[in-house]
Amino acid sequence: MIPFSADYGRSKIRSVQPGMIGSNVSLGCAHRSEGGVGCTLVTVTDLYEQVSSSLEGGVGCTLVTVTDLYEQVSSSLAPPSLSPTGHLMVAVCLGFIGTFGFLSNFLVLMLFCRYRTLRTPMNLLLVSISTSELLVCVLGTPFSFAASTQGLWLIGRAGCVWYGFVNACLGIVSLISLAVLSYERYCTMMAPAMADNTIYRPALAGICFSWLYSLAWTVPPLLGWS
Numbered sequence: 001m002i003p004f005s006a007d008y009g010r011s012k013i014r015s016v017q018p019g020m021i022g023s024n025v026s027l028g029c030a031h032r033s034e035g036g037v038g039c040t041l042v043t044v045t046d047l048y049e050q051v052s053s054s055l056e057g058g059v060g061c062t063l064v065t066v067t068d069l070y071e072q073v074s075s076s077l078a079p080p081s082l083s084p085t086g087h088l089m090v091a092v093c094l095g096f097i098g099t100f101g102f103l104s105n106f107l108v109l110m111l112f113c114r115y116r117t118l119r120t121p122m123n124l125l126l127v128s129i130s131t132s133e134l135l136v137c138v139l140g141t142p143f144s145f146a147a148s149t150q151g152l153w154l155i156g157r158a159g160c161v162w163y164g165f166v167n168a169c170l171g172i173v174s175l176i177s178l179a180v181l182s183y184e185r186y187c188t189m190m191a192p193a194m195a196d197n198t199i200y201r202p203a204l205a206g207i208c209f210s211w212l213y214s215l216a217w218t219v220p221p222l223l224g225w226s
Contacts, residue, residue, distance in 0.1 A: 084151060091148035098141035105134040121203035125181045128207045132173040140166040165222045172214035180206035 082090070108130040112118050143163050147153050153160065184202065220226055 082151075087148050087151045091145055094141055094145040094148055098137045098145060101133055101141070102137040105130040105137070109134070121200050122181065122184060124200065124203045125177055125184065125206060128210065129174050129177045129181075132170040132177070136167060136170045140170070161222065165218055169214050169218040172217060173210050176210035176213055177207065180210060 109127060112123060112127050140163060143155060143159060155163075184206070
């Protein structure tokens, strides 16, 4: 608890204006025992106005504490959006999606490895997509499934950052791979005589591009940049 007088607080606030702060947005979260995590965006400008209004009343012994500010911010948090039944339904859906996605994509990879006739450039792009989706089912979906079963996030900020990285990175890989696959189909239709199932270089180049492009956009935030 950090009390300060009205004159001292006013001088400090006037010396640090909201516009002088490079990034004046922070995320305030409060863990609630009833319904999980409630989050709202609280700007430095909002806190500045709250403290300023509390100091306008006069000179002398007006005290503003960190606890007061925390209570004001907490009172503005939205109530839980889902009931326990809602969380359970979400958990069931995520469990089905994760299980079915893992089995189906694993089957695709097994068939590709077992039968040589399936090892074509186009199927190689499909394998890249299946690999990214399989990794999502293994590295991403279990965290959201566990959070839904309990009604709150379980693995803290580091787990939240990891979850965002995994889903963003692998999702971008799937999207770019689909774009490359569409372009490959377009080239095949426009020049069918040039189609050759023995040339893997374009497909491998497209796969490398999709993964490198995705990593270029998702690794910097994972390391704390942006």
